[in-house]
Amino acid sequence: MSGNRQKMKKFLNMVKSHPYIMIGGSLILVMVLAALAAPILTSFDPLEVSGKDRLLAPSSAHVMGTDHFGRDVMSRLLYGARVSIEVGLSVVVLSTLMGGIIGLIAGYYKKFDNVVMRILDGFMAFPGIIIAIMLAAIWGAGKLNIILALSFAYFPPMARVVRSCVISVKEWECVESAKAAGAKDGHIISKYILLNSLSPIIVQATFSFAVAILDEAALSFLGVGIEPPYPSWGGMITEGRAFMAIAPWEMVFPGLAIVITVLGLNLLGDGLRDLLDPRLKA
DSSP: OHHHHHHHHHHHHHHHTOHHHHHHHHHHHHHHHHHHTHHHHOOSOTTOOOGGGTTOOSOSSSTTOBOTTSOBHHHHHHHHHHHHHHHHHHHHHHHHHHHHHHHHHHHHOHHHHHHHHHHHHHHHTSOHHHHHHHHHHHHOSSHHHHHHHHHHHHHHHHHHHHHHHHHHHTTSHHHHHHHHTTOOHHHHIIIIITGGGHHHHHHHHHHHHHHHHHHHHHHHHHTSSSOTTSOOHHHHHHHHGGGTTTOTHHHHHHHHHHHHHHHHHHHHHHHHHHHHOGGGOO
8 A cells, every 4th residue: 555655646746746737637627527517607598598588797697707698508408518528528539539440450460551551641641620520410410420431530649659659668578578588469569569558549639638529510610510509618609609799709709719628638648658758758
């Protein structure tokens, strides 16, 4: 027990020495807690329309004002955070699984490398958001379709990261010794290669999370994302464009939410890279 406590204390001290992790982690924690506590923080229904409360400025009754349908902006912002976090987390899990499997195969089995990576190069020739828009337009709007579209658009970078790690790790002496001892490929991959590739995978997943949240907002802004009237940050900005001059709060608050969340994830990713990458340690 004392050994585990010492390891935990050492890890916490390392984290504290990287301010980006502290700042980014704090911003993300605040957004996640706010999304989870939405029913406590606001009593308004995010879908409830009220004609007499249209375009009310921020006040004690409506902290962030109301939109052109009389819906409480703060309520829609908090419940929209749930959508953004759910989409981002789902995209990270799916793209990491797909990219991890493909990267492992391409990096460990040289005969598959050229074929697999040339296909991925073809995918990466186009910006991920363009692929996501195309797939979303084909499959239609909706949360599940957006998750699938973004996952297919952003698994190639993860595959390249995993492949480069595998190519590096499989040259280590411990891997060569395991091969000489007759260890099976599955054992080598799970015990040596995958475990020693987790650090860059975690960092890449953090950046993918930020991109997924940003692109979900972009897709909703373009009308191929979350279907109205369900709240999403990009959809709220789209709906507020026509009233920007008379009710700027309808766009400002969801825009700030996107900026804070993406900034927090990018800072967290930078901090984790500095912490986990041995090449950056003095």
